[in-house]
Amino acid sequence: MLPIPTKFCLVVGHGEGDQKLNAFDAALLDAGVGNMNLLRVSSVLPPKCVYEEVFKMPAGSLLPIAYGSLTSDVPGEIISAAIGVGIPEDPSSYGIIMEFSGFCKADEAALTVEKMVREAFAMRNLLLKEVKVKSVEHRVERCGSVIAACPLFYEVPCEGC
Known part of the structure; x- marks a missing residue:
């Protein structure tokens, strides 16, 4: 069993x-997670998980991550992806992660994923x-x-990051 992420x-x-x-791969590198071994997870933010603005882990680390992505080989096409995280009122409760990708602008993707987070909280009767x-x-x-x-990670020593 893996430890529960704290960040x-x-x-x-x-x-x-x-x-x-x-x-x-280029998109992963641009996002800063291209040199990690990604472990795709679903939509639950662990209880007491703390938001960090900066993400750093050693190359090759196992990284639990929820993500939405889209790839296209149609020149001129606009593609977007958005990630949304709902933080619960009760810090000892879990939160919800939602991802969206589509053929739209970034602001439309952001609005869509925010609505998804709000609906997921309502479905669970959680206070947002x-x-x-x-x-x-x-x-x-x-x-x-x-x-x-949304990478989920731990407090780890990061020599050479």
Whole structure:
């Protein structure tokens, strides 16, 4: 069993590549998580998880992460991704993470994901203290990708980060 993460942040990135996987890799690098081993998780923010503005972990770390992404090879197409985190009124309760990606502008993606967070809290009868949202958009040149993510991490020594 892995320990429960104690910290989270919001990251976004976009990038181009010759192939879809390379475009996605470029977006991961732009978001600052490209050199991690990502463990995709679903939508629960652990209780007492604290928001950190800055994210740093050693390359190769196992990183629990919730994310939305989109890749396109249609030149001129606008793609976006957004991540939203609902912080509960009760700090001992869990929160909710929602992700969205689509063929729209970043502000539309941000509004959509915020609505998703609010609905998820209402469905669970949780009191919402705050919603944090981050979004990104990209106009595809040849093959583009976007990612919006919520890394969940721990207080770890980070020599050489």
